[in-house]
Amino acid sequence: MSDLIVNGQRYALDAQVGRSLASVLREDIGLIGTKIACNEGHCGACTVLLDGVPTLSCITLVHTVGEREVTTIEGLRDHPLVESFVRADALQCGFCTPGQIVSASALVEANPHPSREEVRHAMAGNICRCGAYPKIEEAVLTWQD
Amino acid sequence: MARLIRTEKEVEGNYTEQWIVVDEDPVAQWPSGPLEIVGRPLARVDGAERARGEAVYTADLQLPGMLHVAVLRSPHAHARVTQLDLARASEAPGVRAVLTPDDLDVLTREPGYPGAAIAAVAADTYDLAAEALELADIEWEVLQPLLDPDEAVQQGSLIDEPERYDRGNVEQGFAEADVVVETEYRTQTVLHNSMETHQSVCQWEGDLLNVYTSTQYIWGVRAETAAKLGLPEDKVRVVCHYMGGGFGAKNHPGEYTFIAAELAKRTGRPVRCALTRREENLTTGNRHATIQRLKVGAKADGTLTALVGDFVMAVGWRGFKSWTAGPMKMLYHCPNVSTVEYGAKVNTGPNAAFRAPGFVEGTFGLECLLDELAAKLEIDPLELRRRNHSDSDLVDDRPYSSKNLIECYRRAEPHWEKRDEVRARSNGPWKHGIGMASQIWFGAGGPPSYAWVRVGSDGRALVVTAMQDIGTGTKTAMAQIAAEELGLPVDRVQVSIGDSARGPYAAISAGSSTTPSMGPAVRAAAHDAARQIIEIAAQRYHKEERVLSLKGGNVVSADGGSWPIEEVTGLLDDAQILGKGARGPNPTGMRVLTFGVQVAEVAVDVETGEVRVDKIVAVHDVGRVINPLGASSQVEGGVIQGLGHTFSEDRLLDPNTGAVLNQTLDAYKMPTIADVPEIVTDLIDVPDEHLTNLGSKGLGEPPIIPTSAAVANAIRDATGADVRSLPISREEMLRALAEAKEKEKTREAPTAV
């Protein structure tokens, strides 16, 4: 049996082989901030960080995570992006939002002053059916304000 | 005293007469323009919990002992189940119960579309349920599907009676016309794809059924579920605190709710029935495709003399005809109009309301037709629309409660006037142009709707109403309205929604009706509470009530003196002030509608057929705006969905089998952040003086309505090509360009004498 490191906490991993990281986070650990909207790697709602790299947790087998640190939205609750998303009204129904913020956090970590084009490129894998995109762009561009 | 009155209720164009009880005096509207809190931008009050991943959506709910359902669905568009045996499935590991068509009437042995539900299994996990379904012993007789809507109409395969509408005399109208344009337009099938799929968790507590569900209409789910199960309505409790989008597809309980309720009953455990993304795109509804055969006649000066429309809609196996003829009947002052709408019953998934159903499609047809007419008449398209502006509603022969469409045109004008400048940007194969389209839609809301307001001795208020916030920001708007009326800072007002057992009846979140229905009820309840605070303060401080008002957290006296509200309410100890309010009636004898115009700026590569949208200007008249920040987000969201509808979204069918070819979010293309142009929002923000104590209309749907037509008209402006079908794929664009070239040639070629 191996462990799973999530938001700095170590959890004993007791999951059947074949289960996704998203399902273990949500169902076993109770971290429901990671959403599942397609469950097949097409929408970005389930984005988490693995050692800082944005990863689709719905198509990541939990047993392949190993010693890599998982960061979910729960681990980013104090990130300035949360506030900038709310301030800019970058969410409507909010179902895609945790995934958006996780993706954006990786972008601003690597590139604290992204251009508009860089934001659009980095965030294009996160679908928002409500179409909060203009405000998402604004939230990411103004994350340090 | 409670007064019983008869009034009119409208949801998305359906009018019904109803009795309502009004038991408070009407409150006068606030003055126009931004107030202390209402009319000023406010970040949504529930933004942080959604952004932080703390908000518990139906999809996130985990109840102890909860089982999960997998549904066996028809892979065939049209078939008969000749053999169905779930014996082996029911013995599979983890399986707790199974359902067949013998157990529940939402399951069928005669599927009429791919994805129709046949059987269901509840197991300890979803994977175990899905694995058990593999063991189902099922045989099919596959039948020929009927897929072509025109063919369906010819065969008489109709959802219901065709709907005919006539006013004036169109033959006479065409006889008076100097110019006639006749064209066919087509629109595609579009899938809602809310990010949270349709789902319910059902749990019995004795004879009470708890339904946790992702819904746009808590009270509708309660009524329909109670009716289906033969329960008194109070024995069904419906809960939806947060929901991940609906766009019209979540107005009803859905088969998944009934399946979960039945399996919960049989197992004595909570049961989740959640659709997968693929199931979502087979069975939960769609914007049905349309074929629109349209004809317009006009005088040389542009005055419309006749409009005729023949609309065929591919409704699906069930569903309803969207109001595709609506814009033709309602948008312009044309004395002679004749329309007929056919709902084709075909072997495809049932349709459902989708953000301005029918009007998105019908506006595409009508507004493209108008521009083709303008081109023929060589009249400026905006001028043509002004000339045919209607000052009253010709369908019902009623005055509008308010209409500021001319003002919308005026505000669009500076963008429209850049036409020459934009065209001049054309460079090589890239041609630039500007187009516009008008918008008309409902959005009055109506009674009944109720709210309670509770003020504690700490001077904090709680608004209670059992409505849902589907992502529109209604909860925030309600907080603003209550805070304004109570003179409290908005952070001292909380709003509790989402539970039919914890609050009074609230309107459906569809038809752009939540804010115009709920807002006046919340204001009335807050007014009732404010009145009581003033009565108490008057006695405490020996003032006349009429000199007291609530402002900035204080009770303020016009003749001097100001006391913090909590000082007054502090007298109460544990007692509370309770206010209640109801939505009053809509103005009688008037048509309450929303209006607007959008201007699109595009560039087209005439060699490759690539289209780029550079800008959309959206000007809408929806009465008073409660929260300009949330409103601009709504407009942007509508426009972006409109752009998806215009360019990329299209449910594709195998023409032989009727199988849906793009069920995944990979194959079904929705806009991403990289596809979004500059969007400029401009709302007229003038209260409708006849409508409720707020003067607010709905905003959810108007912004999606004119986008496709404005873009298509901009493409015509840039290239001379008449786009006639959605989505505007490369093929359609190249076809239209080739057709335009052909036309140009015949025009240039000298005609043989």
Ligand code: FES
């Ligand atoms: S839920 Fe993982 S990508 Fe959609």
Ligand code: FES
């Ligand atoms: S906010 Fe609803 S899907 Fe993005």
